Amino acid sequence: MSKLSFGQGAGNFVSFETGKGSIDIIGTKRVLRIQAFSPEIFKVQLLASRNAPSLDSSFSVILSPSTGALNVVETKDNIEIRTEKCTLAIDKFPLHVALKSGNAVKIKETRGFVQTKDSVSYTFNINPKDVFHGAGGRPFGPDLARKGFDFYNSWEYEYFDQSTGLSQSLNVSFIVSSHKYGLFFDSDRPGSMRMYVGAVDSTLLRVEAASNGKWAYYLIHGDNNDEIMASYTQLTGRQPLPPRWAFGYIQSKSGYKNDSDATVAITKLQDQGFPVDALALDQHWYGGTNVRGNMDWDTKNWPNATGMVKSLLDKGVKTILIADPYISTQSVNYKFAETQSLFAKKTKGNQTYILDIGTTKGGLLDIFKPAAQTWLWEKQKRLAIQGVAGWWSEKIEPDPHPMDAEHELGNAFQIHNLYALFWSKTFYNNFTKDFPEKRIFHMTRSGWAGSQRYGALPWSGDVSRYWAGLKLQIPILLQAGMSGFGYMHSDVGGAITMSDKAEKDEELDLRWFQFGTFTPILKVAGQRDNIEPFNLSEPFYSTVKKYATIRYQLLPYIYSLAWKNSVTGRPICLPMDYFNNLRALGNIDNQYFFGENLLVAPVLLHGMPSRKVVLPPGKWFNFWNNEVYNGNTNIFPKLTVDNIPVYARGGSFIPMSTSTTKKSTDYYNSDSLTVRFYQDISVPTSTFTMFHDDGVDPNSLAKLKYDLVEFGGKVSNDQVNVTVQRTKSFDKSLPKRHLTFEIKNVTSNPTTVTLNGQAIPVVYLSSEFKNNTAYYDLIGKQLKVQFDWDCSTTANIAVTRDGLDVITGSEPNVKDDVLTVFPNPTRSPISVKVTVPETGLYELEVYNVAGVLVYKDALGQHSKGKVLDLNLDLRVSSGAYLVRLRNVNGQVFTKKIVIQ
Template identity: 35%
Template sequence: KKFMVFFDAPQKALADIGFTNRNRFRIESEVKAFNLYLMTGPDYKALLKEYTTLTGTQPLPPLWALGNLQGKYGYLSQIHASNVVDSIIKDKFPLDAILLDLYWYGKGIGDFRMGNLSWEQSNWPKPTDMINNFSSKNVNTVLISQPYILKTSENYHEADSLGFFATDSANNSFLIDDFWFGPASIIDIFDAKAADWFMQKHKPLIDQGIAGWWSDLGEPEKHPAGIKYKAGSGKNLNNLYGHTWAKTTSSFYRKNYPNQRVFNLIRSGYAGTQRYSTFPRSGDVKRSWAGLKAQLPIMLTMSMSGIPYMHSDVGGYAEGVFNEELYTRWVQLGVFSPIFRPHGDKHPTEPIYYSEETRKIVRNLLNLRYELIPYIYTMAYQQTVHGKPLVRPLMYEQDDDYLLDKYDLYYFGDNLLVAPILEAGANSRRVDLPIGTWLDFFTGEEYYGGRTIEAGAPISKIPVFVKAGSFIPTIKAQTSLPLIQTDNLTITYYYHNDVTKASGELYLDDGKSPDAIKKGNYQLFSFSAQNSDKELSIDISHNDGVYLLRPGRREIELLVKNLPGRPENVRVDGKGVEFRYVPKDKQVQVKFTMGSAPVNIKIK
């Protein structure tokens, strides 16, 4: 049996795991009492299921959050941001959001204005018009916010007089003199009145059309010794600050915007922070090959800790040089990550500023992500309902201890295996294929697992493999994601004769309603396949759930890949139909219309 220990105490602690005494697991904490949970299970998958049952799963994200979220440090003005959005769209890159860093409220060094929570008018003269213009193009606006208020801010005196800051030993607002942005105090997020006051300052911006928040510096970044809150000392509450801030944001939306899903980009939290619709970034990572390589263990271990949407600044954030190869390889990783969000300082983060070759590669990659949105959104549903991680280390699916430190490839959902390129100049890489039969996602080449292969990886390709017996639902690539356009839906089944039974599912809803699952306002498709020596039978059905703008009928294209030869006939609900067979791809193509009734397809 496997076991997991959850030490539920945010204070500083020491874990001695077999170091002093090989057979002893010792945990020490300064607090007198804390909760300790011991979970057991037959494998790591069962352990994570137990842990998410305890700490919770993440609500469904707004659909647009799974698209291209463009950021940079930083867009300096309304004109700058508008030009970038228009240029990205003009160059035919899909786009769902623009993230505005601290220049939206200040001018930068010497004039930060942190804590004003209002637009810097000289550079952003008509923000409502800008937001509405972006929205008309299905581009959402996300703003950065911090829990610190500079002493020079227009909100400082009010918060200070109300006692809404963390305090010092004399119960005065604790002024952090050496804060990088200037002398400031931090909001007492543990005080309900202070937290509500802080969120009320955000409300006019939400009403203006801001779609989500980038909650920055919530570690807290600067947290001097001796600082205290009404709930206790800063020392004991340090690790709960970001978590409590996320909870505050979620509760505020639930009360004031009950029909809106929350998008909250964070970089700190605690066990259970996922319950509050958080999307953690790995921080200001170095723009280097080492920085890229470090993202896999971060993403995968956080995923195995119940935090499903950990991701990185695509392209790297800090230092480094302009490097098109590194940028391309990071984009490839990002496309197969829970969240795709380019962000960085100094060097371009937008594909429009790269060479024609790189732009073409990145455009194809982004279109691929948007084609896979039905698959990715179903992964999000499975996380919310079942606690299944979106990205998974090999040991989650294959219970072998030797895989514990294997982080250079991973599962993307149930069916895809991703092997990112992590070295400069590499045109191929070794891939340790898990047990089973695998097909190259791009070429269809077949491999038996349980062995190591050398996978080709020219700059335009990331090695991705699909498990035999998988159903992968896709759509035609969209330019944005106000809704998954499923009037025309492609379902691809990856055939192999050794797979006698297979199943899959597809989740669809309006992409917006927080209570879609609870209220039954969704459509859940079930796919199943049964394979005999002479016939492949595929059944497709759904719950006939209703949601806003759901198509009543859909045109379905069923692709069966890796079929060894041309079928004698294809029947849909017992009737012979025309089909197309492509020998080069070993692929059968069948088209039919589907309404509320189940459909059976037999290929003989």
């Protein structure tokens, strides 16, 4: 950077000329060209003249510019481009661009857009109170304010410290501000770029790039994060929907050395009841790193690979193979690739650039060369024909990549960041052409703006197997999502076991797996021998197995989040300020949203007895026991081995698969669902849309071959209404589904429950719960209704209750130690202890769940503090009851009991 020469901006205003959807503003030094791509997206370029070469095509941008006439308003001091959404204002003296909403300036150039033959720089005024997200998969933040970082894809081995996050494998030159705008930098030769987001001056955002390419930046307006992400992914492309099996459990290892190792692992997992969808094979499948680039099975250790792949498929398990862009000099493919000139070259002459690649030497495929793309894909296509279902591409930063190497597209330093984009493009374009009936599965360690549209599923690289490494996964996950990459995930358990780290750390394995359950992709991988969960001891074994099952139960919810990402660009995992633009939420780095309706707070330290959880505004329900919490506060739940803190948003619906015995997603079809509705009076209306298709067809979205099922809730003091209707169907839509609704937080006894207008029985014992009945759990404050739903109709559940403040509800502001029933559940006669709270007359009553008095005893006058030990002989049937203590001053104390 110190050697760069920085020129001047556009200077002062001279004149302007409008075109189709564009305006050229001629300055005393250069020309500003501004194009509208939508009412909320503007592209800004600095040109030497109107006829100078411009960035009129892009490797990252696929949206075409608008051709409609711009609404241009000129005043003495500025030029404004006005749309119904926002205004782009250009000061005349000197020429500086600003994005405005109404009269408020969101972001504004200060020194302007400055470019020379070898560099480009930008400086903007920003609000020092803003929160910034994005910029790729970065281990710090998730607020980027006050930070400086590079955009040059690089591989970092054994990382565990956020201070190493200047540059990462996944760099994306796009950021999102809490001031409600996005800023994207684009170039055909991105070179090496550095960004300072208020790092030197809190009021300035500065960008410097060593680049000889053409540059532009895009200003994106939005009223919220959803609008900004929708515009950015419209500009650079949206993630195609992965195959449904991608959301199951993926088992990997570094590595399974032969077919016996691999198949035994899968057999043991399935025999012990673990659902599993894929097996990912590391370098041993082709013979190890010394023959990197063989791209074929090592027949010595995999003598019947095709048969193995088929056998696994018959069990519902897909095979994923690792790939990378290097070919070792010892590979059977090296001589051919060199003869065909498929490698990156030395600057002078036409010699292959020989590189040190781990334990061997070799060449780097020139992925920009069509011949190299064709040759690479032919090798991979043959494997796909054998039944291989997915790829796992590493080292595509690429690393190593000498800056003086030459590619068909140009010098390595200038086009380095584009390599991963072209690699993903090669796989995607060829796969979709040759296998038009399948969806691509392609995990990549690196990417660039636009890689998401080629199906890249990034993982967080070679994280060290430390608790510190686990903690970094949350900001990486969130930053990538806010950069258009919704599928960032990590190697569960950690990729690299450091020399000072014991291989066995079952608590770390458990906590990482629990975290991974609530991420877009769940993959266990890394350098350790006993990596599979069946090697764990109790209680870790049973708990990991429980979470694997929960993962598959959540498929309807997770798959719906994937659909939302593909059609809107909304990330699957979201920062805490995504829905509430509050600065206090913006830099929380240890919890996140998993979709809009679940808040996940993983356990990130060894032996934690409790952890802080920040609850945003609203009502929040403990996912595991339905306890209700007011939001806009901090809570400190106690931690157990069994669970990590997970909370459901008040008013939310969580559809879950009822079956817990399916061994892979091949056996899933959403025909039997349990739908949790976390109703609360504070959320009068709410909806959730569930997506379902065949899980395979890559054109299901384009050809509208899918189901949309909408769950709706309306809540008032005396009634809860739930509806379910299919708003979209296709030729493979299910005619019927078995539904069980779990309506949470029903604190008062339902007086009537109707299903589609017809009253249905309310039962109070779980053993009596069956189709077309309602089961009220007094202790759990939950109502269940199950029925077979004709999907062509709208089903309605109406629950009438006796208001919120009835005797079966929780009484406010009472001491919990006044009335004690023990044990609970109990048998008649029951033991009751009363600690008299105030001097006075008392009586004790017992009601059933229908509100009928079944027992009453006048206890008489008693002094404050006196303890009464009572035995009540209740001649009633088993079920739930309410014990009520009342005095003449109007104080009421209640206790719910179950009599067995």
